[in-house]
Amino acid sequence: EVQLVESGGGLVRPGGSLKLSCAASGFTFSGSAIHWVRQASGKGLEWVGRIRSRLNGYATAYAASMKGRFTISRDDSEDTSYLQMNSLKTEDTAVYYCTKAFCSGRSCHYDYWGQGTLVTVSS
């Protein structure tokens, strides 16, 4: 059974940092791209960024509003992905999901999602 379990969420002051983890099981983690998606309360889904597999050079990409502040990494020996968030703003308050991406030549979609972890940025 595929499982993605996020952790590390919590309350942080504006300007602060937080590191989220996503522990994966039930599939070949090292061969999969991992994406992070967030959702503010009562709002829609927003793509945060992704990290590709070792075969694809661990390439990362980020949404424009997060580029330079957020860093996605992975440890294939631990089947875990991380989302390091710096210079946090109140508008970063959201539930953060990690997702397993299935990518064909045409497109990528998310076939599995974690349960999410809540990040609250507030003074």
Place this chain on the structure above:
Amino acid sequence: SSLLTQPPSVSVAPGKTARITCGVNNFGSKSVHWYQQKPGQAPVLLMYDDSDRPSGIPERFSGSNSGNTAILTISRVEAGDEADYYCQVWDSVTDRIVVFGGGTKLTVL
């Protein structure tokens, strides 16, 4: 604002057919994927590559994509279908990479 256009809400009576649209005018011939999200839960993949259903998704759910508009069709709607529905495309050309529609709240009357 989202670059994939969805109606904020759709209402349908039980047993009837619901159609949720996703305008994809800015993305050419991109594959569209759909997710269902119930309150307090993570999204679930409902449809991928326009019209393919993952295992476990009922045949009542179907999808189509004309190029400008993708449509998620739910036949014989049930009370349990009440949820938010999101469309998604992957755009490798721009830095946006992944775009979601704004979501549609399906209300079963």
